[in-house]
Amino acid sequence: MARMKFLCDADRCIECNACVTACKNEHDVPWGINRRRVVTLNDGKPGERSVSMACMHCTDAPCASVCPVNCFFTTADGVVLHSKDLCIGCGYCFYACPFGAPQYPRVGNFGSRGKMDKCTFCAGGPEQDMSEVEYAKYGRNRIAEGKLPLCAEMCSTKALLAGDGEIIATIYKERVAKRGYGTGAWGWKTAYRETVQT
Secondary structure, three states, X not given: OOOEEEEEEOOOOOOOOHHHHHHHHHHOOOOOOOOOEEEEEOOOOOOOEEEEEOXXXXXXXXXXXXXXXXXXXXXXXXXXXXXXXXXXXXXXXXXHOOOOOOEOOOOOOOOOOOOOEOOOOOEXXXXXXXXXXXXXXXXXXXXXXXXXXXXXXXXXXXXXXXXXXXXXXXXXXXXXXXXXXXXXXEXXXXXXXXXXXX
């Protein structure tokens, strides 16, 4: 089975936030939670880069390593999901994640911030695929429908890629060969413990 991955090509991202809007609308994400966000580095200076950030569904997910109730699990295709029924809102995953993916509906102390929410790669949760319960907790399950995450599909410059990691790496290699350099594969090595061989 394919290993699903995200890649944000920082050389193509134009900070339009279409990925953020698509995610919020597709999954009815509550106010105050952003499963995906666009961060601009060196804003207004030479070398400015924008990257679309969310859960990268890491190979060895640090969030899962620190969870005291083991609410995280990895699907057969490498998507890191969690159970909101098991989550106690401790916040350990938030501190462990290098991408700042875990989000909470409220600010507060241990357990008072509510159930953690994060990007699901549009793959729902542990409930039955495409059920009302799954949608209410995790949003639409586009993977079960045979589709890719909407954030990547809505990216007008195709800076944000999602899908089979081998296909994504091939697309990126072709871009690097065409433009002559390859600095834009943001987050790939941190999340997947490998580099895109160019």
